Amino acid sequence: MTSFLLQSMSLPRPETTEPLLYVRGDGDVQISDSRAVLRRGAEISFDTSFGVFAAGRWRRLTTIENLFAIISASGSGRVEIVGVENKLFGSIQKEKIVASASISSSGATLVEVPNFGERKFGTYFVRVSAEESDVVVTGGHWSTTTKAARETRLSLSITTFNRQDYVKPTVAKVLHLEKTVETLRGKMRVLVVDNARNITFDAEPGAPITVVQNPNLGGAGGFARGIIHLRNEGWSTHILLMDDDITLEPDALVRTFALFSFARDEKLCVHGAMLSEERGWMQFEAGSKYRWRSLYPLRAIGREDDLRLRKLALRDAKEKKFAYTAWWYTAFPVSITRDNPLPIFVRGDDVSYGLLHTGKHSVTLNGVIVWHADFGLKNNPSSLFYEKRNFAIIDTLVFDRHHWWHLARRFIALSFRNLFSMRYASVEYMIRGVRAFLQGPAALMATDHSALHDDLRKVSEEKPGPLSAELAAVKITKPRIKPIRLIGFALAVPLVGGYILPKALRRNDLKTAPIDSRAVGLATRYNRILYRHDRLPEGFVVERDSRRFFALLREVCVVTKDIALNYRRLKREYREAYPTLVSDESWQKRFDS
Secondary structure (H helix, E strand, O other), X not given: OOOEEEEEEOOOOXXXXXXXXXXXXXXXXXXXXXXXEEOOOOEEEOOXXXXXXXHHHHHHHEOOOOOEEEEEEEEEEEEEEEEEEOOEOOEOOOEEEEEEEEOOOOOEEEEEOOOOOOOOEEEEEEEEEEEEEEEEEEEEEEEEXXXXXXXXXXXXXXXXXXXXXXXHHHHHHHHHHHHHOOOOOOOEEEEEEEOOOOOOOOOOOOOOEEEEEOOOOHHHHHHHHHHHHHHHHOOOOEEEEEOOOEEEOOHHHHHHHHHHHHEOOOOOEEEOEEEEOOOOOEEEEOOEEEOOOXXXXXXXXXXXXXXOOHHHHHOOOOOOOOOEOOOOXXXXXXXXXXXXXXXXXXXXXXXXXXXXXXXXXXXXXXXXEEEEOOHHHOOOHHHHHHHHHHHHHHHHHHOOOOOHHHHHHHHHHHHHHHHOOOOHHHHHHHHHHHHHHHOOHHHHHXXXXXXXXXXXXXXXXXXXXXXXXXXXXXXXXXXXXXXXXXXXXXXXXXXXXXXXXXXXXXXXXXEEEEOOOOOHHHHXXXXXXXXXXXXXXXXXXXXXXXXXXXXHHHHXXXXXXXXXXXXXXXXXXXXXXXXXXXXXXXXXXXXHO
């Protein structure tokens, strides 16, 4: 019976920054350029985040009935499959060799997992050892002979705007996979929606890639164009939405395709975790919860997990429920919904789509990841315009029990935190965002989002940028312990952020704070703050401006009153307008503009 590739066991490539995500070595092991040389007595093991086979998750989610590993190796040595028993009270019980074989002279050693359906082992990994002579290993894979539950045809939809340095390598990886991996050949295509209308690819004749030129309608406009195009084309069973500024782990596509092919739930959706581009071992998010009553509703799962840790790689973690999936890597069946994304650009389009359609069906899987730049460097006041406008619309549409006081509380609290930390431009853009929400769905429909975005991007304050040598040399302020910070935060209220203090009691020393923080305590005592990245020489300086502070305070009060007076009507209007907002016809008008 024909085998089906489930996932690869890759060795670090030349561009790999974190080899321990792929393989571990013991003894005299030399690893370079996707190749490992083991001297006599040495071994390598794939007990890593990308190398293990998460058997528990595959059993729960799919119909696969058997499993085997094939290792590409030569020399005198041995291949072992090690089973890791399910966790008990949060700790690993034990590991056991469940199958082994001598390295085959053919160059490909096959080892089958016995009794795969037995639930005793939640995780498997392969170990290769050199015995009588050196062993050379070039990789391996996990496969099954189980018949696929359904035919899968996967189309990637990548939205881009002048990100050629990222998009072209990503597309090249995808096309190479489609050409060289038998399971994917003829079953995977690439659609690039080019919002800048200037990208070209040097693909081979007949390569499965299509480029669609699009007005600059942001991520939501590009992904809506991709979804509508692929739905109308009728070839794809599943769509994978992917950002243009990520670095892709290619095997993520192999695993995603296999999950869809064997999924028990035909509505299964797959979310790729995001790892930090600056610290390639650190997980930023593997799905997220959404707490609509909270000041900060987005609650990332797996934030700052170190994926190099063996204990994290070996655990059989049950699937976590999350609310939405981010569009740096989100895959779903075409049939999941006829709705298109909301026309709420830059922030929240993926949140609304996940809350309404894909989130409750979504899962993550080890090795299904991308690397992405730190969001702290992308945030600026214009981001807050989109957050305030878009999340207000999302809460209004999705949550029946969301009322005006929930929106007002979040707006007031976040406005005060920014005001009290001297981030005036942030407050100005928050006010502008809430006022855009208060204008209602008709105004949203009439918005020229490209022109709006160009206008919003003109902001020059509170925008991360390269620091001068003088600012980069400023000593980073050591954070106070949390109780002291809380006291400072509490004192900021009666002291009105320090604005009622005599000037003699405020200091002009330049203090630093994390770039994505609101340094309320520091801002009460000091007149200037350098918000800077903790690892990169980027940031910005803010300075106290009493006149601007009190003017913005008055505006916050006025906008809060408007929320209370208009929210109930707006909730009804947005819900009535939703079918039109997400329709093919509505989006087509934008595409044609």
